[in-house]
Amino acid sequence: MPTNEPPFRLGLIGTGIVGDLHLRAARNLPHVTVGAVCDIRADTARRVAGEAGATAYTSHTEMLARERLDGVIITSPHNLHAEMTMEAAAAGVHVLVEKPMATTVADCTAMIEACAAAGVRLAVGHVLRFGARAREAEALLATQELGPVRAISHRRTAHYGRGSRPDWFFDPVVAGGGIVMNVGTHGLDRIQWLGAGMIESVHAHLWKRGGLDIETDAIGVVDLSSGVKASFLFTSAELPYTDETVVICERGSLRWSATEGTFVSAAGAERQIAPGGEHPEAAFTAQLADFADACTTGRPPLVGGDYGRSVVAAVLAIYESAGSGRPEPVGSALLRSTA
Secondary structure (H helix, E strand, O other): OOOOOOOEEEEEEOOOHHHHHHHHHHHOOOOEEEEEEEOOOHHHHHHHHHHHOOEEEOOHHHHHHHOOOOEEEEOOOHHHHHHHHHHHHHOOOEEEEEOOOOOOHHHHHHHHHHHHHHOOOEEEEOHHHHOHHHHHHHHHHHOOOOOOEEEEEEEEEOOOOOOOOOHHHHOHHHHOOOHHHHHHHHHHHHHHHHOOOOEEEEEEEEEOOOOOOOOOEEEEEEEEOOOOEEEEEEEOOOOOOOEEEEEEEOOOEEEEEOOOEEEEEEOOEEEEEEEOOOOHHHHHHHHHHHHHHHHHHOOOOOOEHHHHHHHHHHHHHHHHHHHHOOOEEOHHHHHHHHO
């Protein structure tokens, strides 16, 4: 952003682990400043706001009414995303909302329409898109060195028992689901993005551990509009941490592991092209820079509302497929939301 422009003034709603990463990102950007912090816990709001040099609030409605904000970052429980986004739009404030965008496709559509009517930008926090390893994978596939993408396999482990995260994540109404809605949205985003198409149908199975009301494990296959086929496994099983995507191409393959690094296999040999262990702060900084620039220049953000809605629709199709025991189309959820 031009150095002679006034600072892009942010409000933050929600001060958990992800909220802290957003604050770190703001500190890394000289033309972004945090003016207000909101959390329903007054002591936490005061502490975080004090560290950020911002004003503390326990009501996002009061914050939007009293503060002059250019943008707001929403990291609240999932079922509050729609209401808070629409209130911000009504106040003329641009929105970066954490993934998942909402818990229903209808809410996603309402958010998109509210922001469009108010003339504000809506970005969705699929932050892994902004990491260095993600950009390297994208660049390599774009060269066509490995040929067209044919199939993708994604595996992700996550501890999903009580005590592993705030209690609201285990409430199916508040969270909208379990490991698929919360962790799996990263993998579904990666499948769509690297597969250069939207998920059109899914066939999935879910199960639950520990007497929870939300799913803790999911396995399935998807068909993309690009013709690419993909599989996913999101699991809370007792396994070493794994976050790995394998992209199978016509003349080789790309293996992207969060812990081991990025590898290319071709002509009978595998070579490492990037290390593992990437810290998320850099990706959050790049995401926030993209959001602020989109709001300032008027261009669309890299990850907008329509895309965020497509990921939510894929999640809900996974739930529907697990219930019916057969493949389910993703488009039916989108059509129902816009009818």
